[in-house]
Amino acid sequence: NPYAGLVSRLRAAWLSGKTRPMAYRVAQLEALGRFLDEKKQDILDALASDMRKPPFEVEISEISICRSELNHALNNLGTWMKDEHVEKNWATQLDSAFICKDPYGVVLIIGPWNYPINLLLVPLIGAIAAGNCVVMKPSEISKDVEKLVAETLPSYLDEDCFAVVTAGVEETTKLLENKFDYIFFTGIPSVGRIIMTAAAKHLTPVTLELGGKNPCYVSDSCEVQNVARRVAWGRFFNAGQTCVAPDYILCSVEMQEKLLPALREAITEFYGPNPQESPDFARIVGDKQFQRVQALLSSGHAAIGGQTDEKERYIAPTVLVDVQPEDPIMQEEIFGPILPILTVANVDEAIAFINARERPLALYAFSSCKKVLRQVLEQTSSGGFCANDTVMHMTLTSLPFGGIGHSGLGCYHGRFTFEAFSHQRSALLRGTGREALNTLRYPPYAPSRLPLLRAATETRRAAACVLL
Amino acid sequence: NPYTGLVSRLRAAWLSGKTRPMEYRVAQLEALGRFLDEKKQDILDVLASDMRKPPFEAEFCEILLCKNELNDTLNKLGTWMKDEHVEKNLATQLDSAFIHKDPYGVVLILTPWYCPIHIVLMPLIGAIAAGNCVIVKPSEITKNTERLVAEVLPCYLDNDCFAVVTAGVEETTKLLENKFDYIFFTGIPSVGRIVMTAAAKHLTPVTLELGGKNPCYVSDSCEVQNVARRVAWGRFFNAGQTCVAPDYILCSVEMQEKLLPALHEAITEFYGPNPQESPDFARIVGDKQFQRVQALLSSGRMAIGGQTDEQERYIAPTVLVDVQPSDPVMQEKIFGPILPIITVASVDEAINLINTHERPLVVYVFSSDKKVMNQVLEWTSSGDFCGNDTLMHVTLTSLPFGGIGNSGLGKYHGKFTFDTFTHLRSCLHRNMALETINTLRYPPYSPQKLGLVRLASEVKRQGTCTLL
Numbered sequence A: 001n002p003y004a005g006l007v008s009r010l011r012a013a014w015l016s017g018k019t020r021p022m023a024y025r026v027a028q029l030e031a032l033g034r035f036l037d038e039k040k041q042d043i044l045d046a047l048a049s050d051m052r053k054p055p056f057e058v059e060i061s062e063i064s065i066c067r068s069e070l071n072h073a074l075n076n077l078g079t080w081m082k083d084e085h086v087e088k089n090w091a092t093q094l095d096s097a098f099i100c101k102d103p104y105g106v107v108l109i110i111g112p113w114n115y116p117i118n119l120l121l122v123p124l125i126g127a128i129a130a131g132n133c134v135v136m137k138p139s140e141i142s143k144d145v146e147k148l149v150a151e152t153l154p155s156y157l158d159e160d161c162f163a164v165v166t167a168g169v170e171e172t173t174k175l176l177e178n179k180f181d182y183i184f185f186t187g188i189p190s191v192g193r194i195i196m197t198a199a200a201k202h203l204t205p206v207t208l209e210l211g212g213k214n215p216c217y218v219s220d221s222c223e224v225q226n227v228a229r230r231v232a233w234g235r236f237f238n239a240g241q242t243c244v245a246p247d248y249i250l251c252s253v254e255m256q257e258k259l260l261p262a263l264r265e266a267i268t269e270f271y272g273p274n275p276q277e278s279p280d281f282a283r284i285v286g287d288k289q290f291q292r293v294q295a296l297l298s299s300g301h302a303a304i305g306g307q308t309d310e311k312e313r314y315i316a317p318t319v320l321v322d323v324q325p326e327d328p329i330m331q332e333e334i335f336g337p338i339l340p341i342l343t344v345a346n347v348d349e350a351i352a353f354i355n356a357r358e359r360p361l362a363l364y365a366f367s368s369c370k371k372v373l374r375q376v377l378e379q380t381s382s383g384g385f386c387a388n389d390t391v392m393h394m395t396l397t398s399l400p401f402g403g404i405g406h407s408g409l410g411c412y413h414g415r416f417t418f419e420a421f422s423h424q425r426s427a428l429l430r431g432t433g434r435e436a437l438n439t440l441r442y443p444p445y446a447p448s449r450l451p452l453l454r455a456a457t458e459t460r461r462a463a464a465c466v467l468l
Numbered sequence B: 001n002p003y004t005g006l007v008s009r010l011r012a013a014w015l016s017g018k019t020r021p022m023e024y025r026v027a028q029l030e031a032l033g034r035f036l037d038e039k040k041q042d043i044l045d046v047l048a049s050d051m052r053k054p055p056f057e058a059e060f061c062e063i064l065l066c067k068n069e070l071n072d073t074l075n076k077l078g079t080w081m082k083d084e085h086v087e088k089n090l091a092t093q094l095d096s097a098f099i100h101k102d103p104y105g106v107v108l109i110l111t112p113w114y115c116p117i118h119i120v121l122m123p124l125i126g127a128i129a130a131g132n133c134v135i136v137k138p139s140e141i142t143k144n145t146e147r148l149v150a151e152v153l154p155c156y157l158d159n160d161c162f163a164v165v166t167a168g169v170e171e172t173t174k175l176l177e178n179k180f181d182y183i184f185f186t187g188i189p190s191v192g193r194i195v196m197t198a199a200a201k202h203l204t205p206v207t208l209e210l211g212g213k214n215p216c217y218v219s220d221s222c223e224v225q226n227v228a229r230r231v232a233w234g235r236f237f238n239a240g241q242t243c244v245a246p247d248y249i250l251c252s253v254e255m256q257e258k259l260l261p262a263l264h265e266a267i268t269e270f271y272g273p274n275p276q277e278s279p280d281f282a283r284i285v286g287d288k289q290f291q292r293v294q295a296l297l298s299s300g301r302m303a304i305g306g307q308t309d310e311q312e313r314y315i316a317p318t319v320l321v322d323v324q325p326s327d328p329v330m331q332e333k334i335f336g337p338i339l340p341i342i343t344v345a346s347v348d349e350a351i352n353l354i355n356t357h358e359r360p361l362v363v364y365v366f367s368s369d370k371k372v373m374n375q376v377l378e379w380t381s382s383g384d385f386c387g388n389d390t391l392m393h394v395t396l397t398s399l400p401f402g403g404i405g406n407s408g409l410g411k412y413h414g415k416f417t418f419d420t421f422t423h424l425r426s427c428l429h430r431n432m433a434l435e436t437i438n439t440l441r442y443p444p445y446s447p448q449k450l451g452l453v454r455l456a457s458e459v460k461r462q463g464t465c466t467l468l
Helices: A004-015 A022-038 A040-051 A055-081 A118-129 A143-156 A169-175 A189-201 A224-240 A253-271 A287-296 A347-355 A370-379 A415-420 A435-441 A449-457 B004-015 B022-038 B040-051 B055-081 B118-129 B143-156 B169-175 B189-201 B224-240 B253-271 B287-298 B347-356 B370-379 B415-420 B435-441 B447-457
Strands: A096-103 A106-110 A133-137 A162-164 A182-186 A206-209 A215-218 A248-251 A301-304 A318-321 A338-343 A362-366 A384-387 A422-429 B096-103 B106-110 B133-137 B162-164 B182-186 B206-209 B215-218 B248-251 B301-304 B318-321 B338-343 B362-366 B384-387 B422-429
Touching (some): A004 A133, A022 A040, A022 A118, A040 A055, A040 A143, A055 A118, A055 A415, A106 A118, A118 A415, A133 A169, A182 A189, A189 B189, A215 A224, A215 A347, A224 A253, A224 A338, A224 B435, A248 A347, A253 A301, A347 A370, A362 A370, A370 A384, A435 B224, B004 B106, B004 B133, B022 B040, B022 B055, B022 B118, B022 B143, B055 B415, B118 B182, B189 B206, B215 B224, B253 B301, B253 B318, B253 B338, B287 B338, B435 B447
Parallel strands (some): A106 A133, A106 A182, A182 A206, A215 A248, A215 A362, A362 A384, B106 B133, B106 B182, B318 B338, B362 B384
Antiparallel strands (some): A096 A422, B096 B422, B301 B318
């Protein structure tokens, strides 16, 4: 196996204890910060050449987010690493009971192509903070970023403990035959299954950040123009290639009539009358992906947009109407700049529609009525939920980001990334004396001892206050 | 598939929202409490008939610990269920950002035979508290307990949402073909792999409570008689059939000389001169398991015990010496009343030996020297750690219990069980109005907007104070 040597080397480094001291982890994280600063222009260039991602979008969705996560980790690492002392019962009153945060060991991070810096570095930050050694595999689809990461990132990090591997599908399969102590994967559900099946052979825990069709319910009571802007922004950012983009709209026929002109206005505000000429609109990452997304345009009919240019891999910001649930566009995650609208009679029908499908990564609801928002939240299940906006819930380091069911397993961001890559190790340190107390539990057993043993270890039901 | 109807029925019940209100969950949990009270004698009887478990041991491990978990959960459920509000950045200051605790849906609990009531109820309590519907499969090996759980437990719970399934290996395989929203498995690593592989097909998250060989290092500075009693208690409780029992001792040759008479004395104190006659010593659960454990007696030399009685499935409390790392008793988890001693020259050698084995469920260390204790804690990796005692860390509901690597994946007990069966759903509720701030992020992009967006959302590195 071509990677066995690398994994052994990193495992030996981990066993040596090199990554344990806080000072070491801080040094590696600060080096990552320097990578983001010194290589910023290279990152902007690589993303521009891989998918014509506008520099502004790269700054806010790749660089700024990584910097926030880095700073948040550096600000809090001392607290996160501390042993956590816990409540004790009578029997353990004089003991020391705490939770240690142990690293897992050698972890594997597999990144996707749509936000190739963000979705590789943010998990990496948590993995390093938690004291692990890391093998990273950036996506082979965003080729220029892959090259940048493989050639430059290692020189910033300690190569005893961190490595970047470039691999296509076949080599990744070989990589996965090795035993890792944690695997963090971002990508599509079908590959998520393959990863988890490979992990199961070694009983390796996993985090799977997958995807789905994120529904966007727009109720009749809302400020239509604001809704249109917020939805258009979320949908067309990065030409729709965002795992938390609103995938389809559910609204009433009346709301559709209002939304269409509002969406048209928002798109023109953002990208001008001919979005192909706007420097602020990205392209589809590759020919294969372009073909796939273009084929979805045949569902319903295009009320806005619909133009394509194969040479540039350009697909115009598009809104489709008269879409049926059986249409091709409703069978897979769109991952492109197409927004279908499906009409429903009311919020209950919208909820039933959503619940008949796989649970999505994000669920959006727009309403001025809190009751409606609460109803959608309570009666559906999704990774995350955002009311009256799109995507923004992902930008808070304090909120755990992850899916459920088909859209994923586990969560991260901020402290949650540190926790994903940490093993909570319970520790109870007792005294060597005070044996008299212990004799309660030893044979020969006597029923008379049970009440004492119970009293020393039990948790009682707290009395409920009753107003007389 | 014989179980598809059942799973669909429970999923429909979950989708109906029946398990969501706190009152419903409290009612089910209180019913579990009544089961433990009203059926206590039946529980003691079936455990006595399945494995001759002494009533005292059954009361402590199966009833008392479950009651603690129940009370802890009932006391705190309101707090655990609450939305958790989180820190916000400048951009989201006026929004509501919180973590909503969602159930997973329909969960499956697969339980082993050695603490058959405890390991059914402990996860079940948390699964119910978290608002899930549950299918429980008790072990087919402890036949009387299986019957009690299958026939009696359902009478206490709402049969719309909770079910007990009796199944052998083949039927369990069929059961696992269904899609569950969480699977909680306790058992051996090889079956853990099978369960995780089945779960991977549906991207179902899992907790695997597995096992391993729990090392017990006894340093030269300790109170030998106390050590002997604490180790003997942990090893011979339930005739050694405990996942957290100390599996083998590591100590110096000198310490072995002192330990042997001390262990002999402890065993006599506990079980009398002929443990076969003691009512306080259990039996091996079945013939197959008896054969397996008996075969391990051929390793090394019997310093204490070694007698067996096939008819009763009795194996005497036994201590083996002159055991080599290559002997059969060191190749698998013992899970019987046999304690091998392996001599090591120093704590460093002990640590190396521990680190060459798969990571265990627990590492035990006996030492009056804090430095030695910490050294073993820092340089080994295990599910949990207990200093100067055995088993006791399991009795604190505030400590997360679980393995790492081959010994498992995930943690539970107390709040950690609730957390295991809960999906953390990030929620961000924004204002329908206040659109001006949002325009910062919309195209057309400009460097000025970028500066302001970063200001509103980026986390800064906190200044370090320097003494000038």
